[in-house]
Amino acid sequence: MSIFDGITLFSLVAAAxxxxxxxxxxxxxxxLALTSAILTVIMFRLNSPLAAVFELSVCSGLISVLFxxxxxxTHPLTIxxxxxxxxxxxxxxxxxxxxxxxxxxxxxxFNIKPEIRLPAPETVKDVRVVMWxxxxxxxxxxxxxxxxxxxxxxxxxxxxIKK
Amino acid sequence: xxxxxxYVMYSSLILLPFFxxxxxxxxxxxxxRKAALWxxxxxxxxxxxxxxxxxxxxxxxxxxxxxxxxxFNFVVDNLSRVLLFCIGVVTLCSILVEKYIIDDEERLFNxxxxxxxxxxxxxxxxxxxDIFSLYVFIEIVAVGSFILIGFNKDIHAFxxxxxxxxxxxxxxxxxxxxxxxxxxxxxxxxxxxxxxALKSSPDTLLVSFVIGIFLCAAFIKAGLMPFHGWxxxxxxxxxxxxxxxxxxxxxxxxxxxxxxxxxxxVFGFDDPLKYILLVVGAVSAVFGALAALxxxxxxxxxxxxxxxxxxxxxxxxxxxxxxxxxxxVFHLFNxxxxxxxxxxxxxxxxxxTGTRDMNKLxxxxxxxxxxxTTSVLALLSTAGIPPLSGFxxxxxxxxxxxxxxxxxxxxxxxxxxxxxLAYLLSMQRRVFFGKLxxxxxxxKEAGPEIVIPALLLAxxxxxxxxxxxxxxxxxxxxxxxxxxx
Numbered sequence: 001m002s003i004f005d006g007i008t009l010f011s012l013v014a015a016a017x018x019x020x021x022x023x024x025x026x027x028x029x030x031x032l033a034l035t036s037a038i039l040t041v042i043m044f045r046l047n048s049p050l051a052a053v054f055e056l057s058v059c060s061g062l063i064s065v066l067f068x069x070x071x072x073x074t075h076p077l078t079i080x081x082x083x084x085x086x087x088x089x090x091x092x093x094x095x096x097x098x099x100x101x102x103x104x105x106x107x108x109x110f111n112i113k114p115e116i117r118l119p120a121p122e123t124v125k126d127v128r129v130v131m132w133x134x135x136x137x138x139x140x141x142x143x144x145x146x147x148x149x150x151x152x153x154x155x156x157x158x159x160x161i162k163k
Numbered sequence: 164x165x166x167x168x169x170y171v172m173y174s175s176l177i178l179l180p181f182f183x184x185x186x187x188x189x190x191x192x193x194x195x196r197k198a199a200l201w202x203x204x205x206x207x208x209x210x211x212x213x214x215x216x217x218x219x220x221x222x223x224x225x226x227x228x229x230x231x232x233x234x235f236n237f238v239v240d241n242l243s244r245v246l247l248f249c250i251g252v253v254t255l256c257s258i259l260v261e262k263y264i265i266d267d268e269e270r271l272f273n274x275x276x277x278x279x280x281x282x283x284x285x286x287x288x289x290x291x292x293d294i295f296s297l298y299v300f301i302e303i304v305a306v307g308s309f310i311l312i313g314f315n316k317d318i319h320a321f322x323x324x325x326x327x328x329x330x331x332x333x334x335x336x337x338x339x340x341x342x343x344x345x346x347x348x349x350x351x352x353x354x355x356x357x358x359x360a361l362k363s364s365p366d367t368l369l370v371s372f373v374i375g376i377f378l379c380a381a382f383i384k385a386g387l388m389p390f391h392g393w394x395x396x397x398x399x400x401x402x403x404x405x406x407x408x409x410x411x412x413x414x415x416x417x418x419x420x421x422x423x424x425x426x427x428x429v430f431g432f433d434d435p436l437k438y439i440l441l442v443v444g445a446v447s448a449v450f451g452a453l454a455a456l457x458x459x460x461x462x463x464x465x466x467x468x469x470x471x472x473x474x475x476x477x478x479x480x481x482x483x484x485x486x487x488x489x490x491x492v493f494h495l496f497n498x499x500x501x502x503x504x505x506x507x508x509x510x511x512x513x514x515x516t517g518t519r520d521m522n523k524l525x526x527x528x529x530x531x532x533x534x535x536t537t538s539v540l541a542l543l544s545t546a547g548i549p550p551l552s553g554f555x556x557x558x559x560x561x562x563x564x565x566x567x568x569x570x571x572x573x574x575x576x577x578x579x580x581x582x583x584l585a586y587l588l589s590m591q592r593r594v595f596f597g598k599l600x601x602x603x604x605x606x607k608e609a610g611p612e613i614v615i616p617a618l619l620l621a622x623x624x625x626x627x628x629x630x631x632x633x634x635x636x637x638x639x640x641x642x643x644x645x646x647x648x
Binding site: 052111135137140141142143144147148149151152154155156 | 181184185273278282295300302303309310314316456
């Protein structure tokens with residue numbers, strides 16, 4: 001692992017932490033987009049350009065636009081609510097660092113090193129063949145998920161839009 | 164293998180609901196809103212007809228136009244057919260219940276649209292043999308279920324929806340991690356490739372880890388103890404029709420069916436896996452029943468009952484024999500029908516009386532004779548009283564456990580059945596029997612949109628029970644033949 005890989009992985013964790021810890025929903029959405037963008041870099045480094053492009057366009061682009069649109073329909077918390085929320089949230093997360101350390105110690109103590117051999121990157125297959133011949137049913141499924149999500153916005157937010 | 168006509172027929176089970184939603188949302192929405200109910204009922208009746216009598220559906224060849232653009236790889240066996248039938252029946256009942264409860268045409272229209280998309284998702288799950296495609300279709304059902312749980316937009320519904328989506332996300336992350344590791348191990352995602360790769364994999368630790376996280380993900384989706392945190396709140400706070408759908412078929416498809424299919428076709432049965440299934444099943448069957456005993460909310464009691472009954476199914480699966488698998492799938496079918504019936508009855512009671520608190524209800528059988536009678540049939544079937552269908556499936560599971568040498572688990576299954584009878588009789592006595600409660604004089608029987616589904620479901624329960632000697636050879640034992648397939 002090169003220094004660059006180390007920096008990108010650290011940035012990924014930092015961006016993900018910022019996403020879940022920040023108190024502003026809007027900043028959280030931006031954090032998610034940033035996390036996706038860093039993940040895109042990692043995917044390029046792992047010789048998966050197709051996955052990287054999808055990550056960048058869908059997760060970093062489309063999903064962020066959706067989040068920001070929905071957040072604009074919500075009302076911000078009051079100061080008291082924010083303070084209360086911060087207290088509760090910190091109480092919720094204090095176990096996490098200990099859990100990560102415990103898992104690390106377990107892996108070291110038991111010398112757990114699964115032999116994972118990554119398959120060769122599938123650069124030979126044309127994207128059109130993958131999408132329309134091999135994974136057609138998945139594309140269909142994704143379209144249905146998007147349609148269901150669109151109905152979700154209509155069903156759960158339409159009243160608020162009217163107001 | 165199935166022919167061209169069958170292929171078109173099964174493809175249309177995904178494509179018809181999807182295209183119906185597209186067409187219903189084209190311009191002329193005022194007309195489409197009125198047509199939506201009939202379109203959805205037609206699609207669901209056609210699905211039931213496809214499964215019960217495929218020869219009657221030769222006209223499905225005219226739908227071959229879909230095949231020009233879309234080529235899906237489906238494998239439909241007896242297990243898939245059982246689930247497809249249940250999906251059709253329960254979704255039909257759920258839409259009829261919603262029609263009775265909702266006055267607003269726009270809301271009913273939205274409910275039907277999401278139900279049709281859920282239908283496409285569930286149908287896809289039971290016909291696909293690729294673990295990544297399975298995951299995509301599970302997500303359709305997760306997103307649709309989240310929207311339906313929060314459909315009423317009150318604080319309790321949102322809380323239940325939030326709990327559901329949070330645990331669903333955890334389950335999704337586990338499932339996706341397992342799929343990624345399986346892809347690394349096997350180099351593909353189809354069931355046959357995965358099964359072959361797992362059998363020959365030298366890295367047993369990694370394989371055990373993959374199986375472990377996938378099982379946890381499926382246990383969360385199925386609401387088994389101790390992974391059931393979302394289930395009681397979700398079933399009790401969701402709108403009545405959504406509870407019918409969730410308890411009747413959604414959790415059975417995305418949790419129980421996926422567990423049965425993946426364990427049977429991909430992981431295979433070894434001793435540790437068998438004992439994990441048996442222990443989780445036994446814990447769910449007993450503690451679900453004990454928790455149900457202490458409830459006073461009608462729907463919450465049914466939610467815990469659902470956990471208990473799913474425990475039976477998982478114990479049957481844990482036998483890892485043809486008889487056990489046949490019993491598990493037969494109980495899955497029965498549970499889908501009698502739990503839907505009990506939730507339809509609870510919807511009728513809640514709508515007619517305005518409460519679900521069993522302490523405030525009494526003697527309703529006098530005012531709601533059809534609901535009271537169908538409720539008795541459902542409870543007797545759930546408790547495993549002969550000759551109703553639930554008795555036969557529980558009997559098969561107990562015999563399978565005993566013959567496989569799991570004597571302790573067979574006795575636990577019988578004990579849980581006694582507990583089931585106790586809490587359901589308590590419910591029946593408190594809600595339907597005894598002297599009519601104060602303030603319930605004006606209560607009337609629910610309308611035809613609720614009574615007809617209740618009668619249909621009760622008819623299936625009684626019919627399957629009475630014609631069991633025919634059904635066991637025609638449907639139950641053939642399902643067991645999929646073991647290891």
